[in-house]
Amino acid sequence: MSKHNVNEVTSDAHFQQLLEGRSASVLNFWASWAEPCKDMNQVFEELSRKYPSLHFIQLEAESFPDISEHYEIAAVPTFILLKSGTPIERIEGANAPALAAAVAKFAKSITSTTPSTSFPPTPTTTSKGKDLTTRLQELIKAHPVMVFIKGTPQQPRCGFSRQLVELLGKVEVKYGSFDILADEEVRQGLKEFSNWPTYPQVYVNGELIGGLDILKEMIESGEFQKLAPAEEDLNTRLKKLINKSKVMVSLPFPFLRIPSPSREQFDQHMSSLSLSYQLFMKGDPTTPKCGFSRQITALLKEQGVVYDTFDILEDEEVRQGLKTYSDWPTYPQLYIHGELVGGLDIVKEMVETGELKEVLA
DSSP: OEETTEEEOOSHHHHHHHHTTOSEEEEEEEOTTOHHHHHHHHHHHHHHHHOTTSEEEEEEGGGOHHHHHHTTOOSSSEEEEEETTEEEEEEESSOHHHHHHHHHHHHHHHHTTSOOOOOOOOOOOOGGGOOHHHHHHHHHTSSSEEEEESBOSSSBSSHHHHHHHHHHHHTTOOOEEEEGGGOHHHHHHHHHHHTOOSSOEEEETTEEEESHHHHHHHHHHTHHHHHSOOOOOHHHHHHHHHTTSSEEEEOBOTTOOOOOOOHHHHHHHHHTTTTOEEEEOSBOSSSBSSHHHHHHHHHHHHTTOOOEEEOTBTOHHHHHHHHHHHTOOSSOEEEETTEEEESHHHHHHHHHHTHHHHHHO
């Protein structure tokens, strides 16, 4: 399946066919559960339009484990530039400027030696066969606060969208976004669906608030801040997550750019965990995102330990803050009663000596 110049991989054999005879390809390894992948998929599609001389290939990393392992995919999104099938550059995380710069440089190097090939746009179809109304209803409810803009928050493509992103940044409201330039069907359909002819459009809890001018007025009056769902602070959020069960698994995401919490904040947080056991890892027990995390979850499974998970790949604040707090630079990390036990090697030793079972008893 292809959309514009983006080819969606359907099988391992299809992937090989897409690479055959291609001198320049850009791979996008993504996951449906990773929110930043949605924005980066839109950036990826936009780049495919801009650089038709390159071959853009997109695949869900977890659906094609052999391919992902071959390219050593440890996090999503990950983008790999291939020249005649050989990787020449890798971009990990939702770093749109870095991806755009790498692709532009790659395209320039290719067009200097090979003729440009124009790929005509293919008709836009609804996602996974859904009718447009259903798709729009899902999009406007994708986040408590959802904005439809031209471009992305990192790279707005018009002045109105840029102003809206700046306003939301000032009031520190978390929101989801959709780039209408990447999907003409949504762009035209939402105007009729909402009976609102212009962009950007702002939705709160699935209800249309309005455009830029109305948002400005609501922020100035304080009405928007009252309407938008309040964001929990780090300590409150972590307490809820880690108290779900005796053993907690958490994981990190490299695309967010959130300042790390202070030592005092983490001290307060960790002191509240005196009755909990936590494993901070990359991925989850079903789909660990690195070899060390895979090994430690296998060890815990062998010991009959039951635990919930939270992917720290989805929270850069926790990922960086915990490394500072524990003075332990790598993951996974196992904590028992709020105290750091260590990483994989130490857990292995505790399993071999039987100490782990004694501690968890």
